[in-house]
Amino acid sequence: MGVRLGARDVSRAFGPVRANEGVSVEVRAGTVHAVVGENGAGKTTLMRILYGLDQPDSGTVVVNDRPIRLRGPADGIEHGIGLVPQELAMIGSLTLLENLVLGTEPKRGLRIDWTVARSEAEELASRVGVELPWTALADNVSISVRQQVEILRALRHGADVLILDEPTAALAPAQVDDLLQLLRGLREAGRTVVFISHKVDEVLAVADEITVLRGGKVITTRPVDELDRSSLIELIVGQHVRFSGFVSSAVIADxxxxxxxxxxxxxxxxxxxxxxxxxxxxxxxxxxxxxxxxxxxxxxxxxxxxxxxxxxxxxxxxxxxxxxxxxxxxxxxxxxxxxxxxxxxxxxxxxxxxxxxxxxxxxxxxxxxxxxxxxxxxxxxxxxxxxxxxxxxxxxxxxxxxxxxxxxxxxxxxxxxxxxxxxxxxxxxxxxxxxxxxxxxxxxxxxxxxxxxxxxxxxxxxxxxxxxxxxxxxxxxxxxxxxxxxx
Ligand SMILES: Nc1ncnc2c1ncn2[C@@H]1O[C@H](COP(=O)(O)OP(=O)(O)O)[C@@H](O)[C@H]1O
Ligand SMILES: [Mg+2]
CATH class of the missing domain: 3.40.50.300 (P-loop containing nucleotide triphosphate hydrolases)
Structure with a gap:
């Protein structure tokens, strides 16, 4: 399997802060690749560079095994890379279907052909195993549902690599499960997913490979079956951490x-x-x-x-x-x-x-x-x-x-x-x-x-x-x- 998207020796500083330092990552086609690290580890900086929103000071982005210069998000999209940002940009007063096809509406003559739009939407959704209330207004559905529409929107724009930056931060547990299921569906449909999180259990549940960032540097990239909860936490933090787990109270009084x-x-x-x-x-x-x-x-x-x-x-x-x-x-x-x-x-x-x-x-x-x-x-x-x-x-x-x-x-x-x-x-x-x-x-x-x-x-x-x-x-x-x- 080739490298669908990657970074080769990428560095990016903001003043004195070295947000990324000599970062090399290889995301193989058809896999879910997690990038984990504490707040400030450099995850978002790296994702912005991989999508073309920001440029490295040195080093290069790799697309399909070749070094590429992405001058802006338009270049990213052209190479089939989609980013689902943490702040979703949907129009609340439009339906989910309208949001999905915004800017790419199927036309019959001068008019939008909603029948075609609807069947295209359903076809897209079924390919990755989700069902959506297409006629609901975006304002009236959960964040979780809006996120699913954003993902489908990126697919509709031709993305076959999807970058999701901390998508689970605002979700309830059952919604997290739905999202992880959707990510598996994307992989099954042959897409590539870059999944950013700082939650250990989530990445262990869904990723094929995990890259750990700490202080702007890559600590390691490992297949998921070489890691467990405590070894991954240790890699993220840089030292052994003991969580005592559940211990119920011995004495409960008045x-x-x-x-x-x-x-x-x-x-x-x-x-x-x-x-x-x-x-x-x-x-x-x-x-x-x-x-x-x-x-x-x-x-x-x-x-x-x-x-x-x-x-x-x-x-x-x-x-x-x-x-x-x-x-x-x-x-x-x-x-x-x-x-x-x-x-x-x-x-x-x-x-x-x-x-x-x-x-x-x-x-x-x-x-x-x-x-x-x-x-x-x-x-x-x-x-x-x-x-x-x-x-x-x-x-x-x-x-x-x-x-x-x-x-x-x-x-x-x-x-x-x-x-x-x-x-x-x-x-x-x-x-x-x-x-x-x-x-x-x-x-x-x-x-x-x-x-x-x-x-x-x-x-x-x-x-x-x-x-x-x-x-x-x-x-x-x-x-x-x-x-x-x-x-
Ligand atoms: N535009 C920016 N200007 C100044 N500092 C930044 C900027 N973007 C990121 N940083 C700094 O770079 C470091 C890495 O940030 P970031 O990539 O957002 O980390 P993460 O997403 O892992 O939390 C942090 O110290 C952050 O404050
Ligand atoms: Mg971030």
Missing amino acids: EVLTVAGDVSLSVRAGEIVGVAGIAGSGQDELVERIVGLRPSSGRITLAGKDITSLPVDRRRAAGLGYISGDRRSEGLSMDASLADNTIAGTHRTLGRYGWLRPSAVRAYAKRVLDGYSVRYGRTSAAARTLSGGNQQRVVIGRELDRNPALLVAAGPTRGVDVLGMAYIHDKLRALRDNGSAVLLVSEQLDELLDLSDRIIVLHGGQVAGEVPGGPESRNAVGALMLGRKDS
């Missing part, structure tokens, strides 16, 4: 949090309760009601005390801790020093009469930052100078050090690298084992399954169901996320 209203739930001491749901199913509202950022109609109690109408600071005083994946808006003040960020919400305990001794603040900050393995220079440095993973450790250190009766963790590992994720998981479990109640809201199903003692699934702003934690619940949670009772 109710710490109760919430009544559209969504009713409770969390007991020594328990991690996960909240799952596709984006926008009511998770944000729930979290904001509990932490006091949004008024609540129903009643909320914390350690037996009615906190329904208490302001944020009094909820904190009553034992509430809060970690948000949105560090910029809720977790950290980016321009303030690490010391100030670390003591935020805690300063009352550090100085009497509202006067803080700088040395005490520094010592306190240092103890928390060191205790939570934050990599920093001085406690006076601004929070924005740290990497995302280290910023998250500051928030976690600050919130966990107070030993809260209840911790609300909303997307605690969003944007955090694999090592940081394993670290945060260990800390959340330790907090639980120490007798705190933890409410964990996450978009990542694996995280919820691994950490939660039980999982509450939201759908359309309501509780769709509850299942125990652990890997066996994957299908049940996935079905409930889509509002289905079965799996």
Whole structure:
């Protein structure tokens, strides 16, 4: 099998950042080739170069075994290369069929022949094994369906190599399965797929070969059967990472949090309760009601005390801790020093009469930052100078050090690298084992399954169901996320 698409010794820098350095990849015709790596590893840069959207500083793109210069996407398309971008570009007020044929409408005389358009669409779809509601407006279908139309659109434009850049990022688990099935269908139909992801399980499920990028360089390319979950994670991260997997709580005691209203739930001491749901199913509202950022109609109690109408600071005083994946808006003040960020919400305990001794603040900050393995220079440095993973450790250190009766963790590992994720998981479990109640809201199903003692699934702003934690619940949670009772 020849090299359908590849890179030979490609380098591309942005100022001081070497996004790609001496990258060589060979994607063989008729295969699914995954490119994996952490955020910032250089995946998107490489894909843009392979499609002609960007040019390498040195090195060359290879098409059908020959070095080629792609001056723009038009050159990419001419060589049969299609890119399905992360941000889909469809027109919401048009039907799926109209979007599919936009610019390539079959005509009879001067008029569009919709009968022919429809049969062409169905023929294309059946070749890769999908069925689509062609007369639905793009605005009224899921991201997953729009993505399928984008893929067919690329095929219609003559692409036989499809590059998909992190296509599963916004999908629910069942939708991910559908997409992986579609990718297999493309391979069966003789197409070539370049699949970008940082999710290990997905690439192991679908790829023939896997190229690992780290820090802009190719670490290795291997056939999928030479890799498993832990060896692949190790290659991506560059060191051994230990995820403990699911360990249920040993001791569950009294109710710490109760919430009544559209969504009713409770969390007991020594328990991690996960909240799952596709984006926008009511998770944000729930979290904001509990932490006091949004008024609540129903009643909320914390350690037996009615906190329904208490302001944020009094909820904190009553034992509430809060970690948000949105560090910029809720977790950290980016321009303030690490010391100030670390003591935020805690300063009352550090100085009497509202006067803080700088040395005490520094010592306190240092103890928390060191205790939570934050990599920093001085406690006076601004929070924005740290990497995302280290910023998250500051928030976690600050919130966990107070030993809260209840911790609300909303997307605690969003944007955090694999090592940081394993670290945060260990800390959340330790907090639980120490007798705190933890409410964990996450978009990542694996995280919820691994950490939660039980999982509450939201759908359309309501509780769709509850299942125990652990890997066996994957299908049940996935079905409930889509509002289905079965799996
Ligand atoms: N247009 C750009 N300008 C400046 N830096 C960029 C640009 N594109 C990418 N980078 C940098 O190059 C590195 C690799 O980025 P990218 O290819 O997007 O990685 P990935 O897709 O693997 O997350 C990152 O450090 C990123 O910040
Ligand atoms: Mg990217």
